[in-house]
Amino acid sequence: MNTEQCAKIKERDIRSPQFWKELAQSSKAHKGLPRSEKGSCWDQAAATYDDLEACSDYQFQVNTILETLKERGVLKKSARIIDIACGTGIYALRMAPMVKEVVCLDISKAMLDRLREKADKAGIDNIKIIQADWRNFETDEKFDLVFVSMTPLLRSMENVDRFLELSSRYVVFISWAGIRQNELVNRLSKEILGKEPDTTKMDIQFLFNYLYTKGLAPDLRFFRGCWERTRDADRHAEAIIWQLEMHRELSDEEKERIRKMVKGLAHNGMVTSKTKVRIAFMFIDKEADSFSC
């Protein structure tokens, strides 16, 4: 960036939320994967999504986040929570036994079917499931906690405004934070799509700066880890296919190539892949700064 461009940015006042909102909108790096807000793409993901729960680093992340919310008095018997883009309910179903009700909203029917199945199995009946696109969802209700994790919805600061508005006090945002490397996915992406996935997308720098310039100071914690998944070759290939299909629809021939390549890596029918990740957990208490001094 040259001095002239720098001076221009200073003029725009980096202390204004509008600046970060506009930057998030216009930044190429912040643009989402082309198909990541399509319910049908996430429907495909539902069958293998919960494989993540077998990874110890992921378990540590989920347990620590829930423990933190408990310690801060957020998860209590009187609390009503909304989990937006809840997916298969990995967090929602763990929070439900500790609170009055969890509203679980997601665009994908298959994700919510899986959530319902797990809730029934666990005998959890204080959840309300809503299949909806958040962008068209309207309600006059307020919730004690608005919980939003790992969704492309966090790219838009308009969505973020609406998440904040929906909460009477607490908000949680969880998102990728700069590191997301999976050698196998990179290799197949290069082979099929002609390029490695752009891991700068969905970073938290816009989100954090936007919240901060709005006068909020989210508590921020990073989780670093290795999400290691060992599964049979067919299942593994399906998981890679849905990830690549977030970029564009693959032809039957391309999917077959992926299945063959993954099978070629199998030992006793099983394939292991590792994703090196850094994840940000942001906790916002809208009343945090109303202390007297």
Ligand SMILES: C[S@@+](CC[C@H](N)C(=O)[O-])C[C@H]1O[C@@H](n2cnc3c(N)ncnc32)[C@H](O)[C@@H]1O
């Ligand atoms: C990576 S999953 C995260 C699931 C869950 N929050 C978690 O952390 O395990 C992303 C979720 O965002 C949902 N999603 C994407 N766009 C959406 C939209 N416009 N409205 C509601 N849900 C959406 C997808 O259906 C998917 O379940």
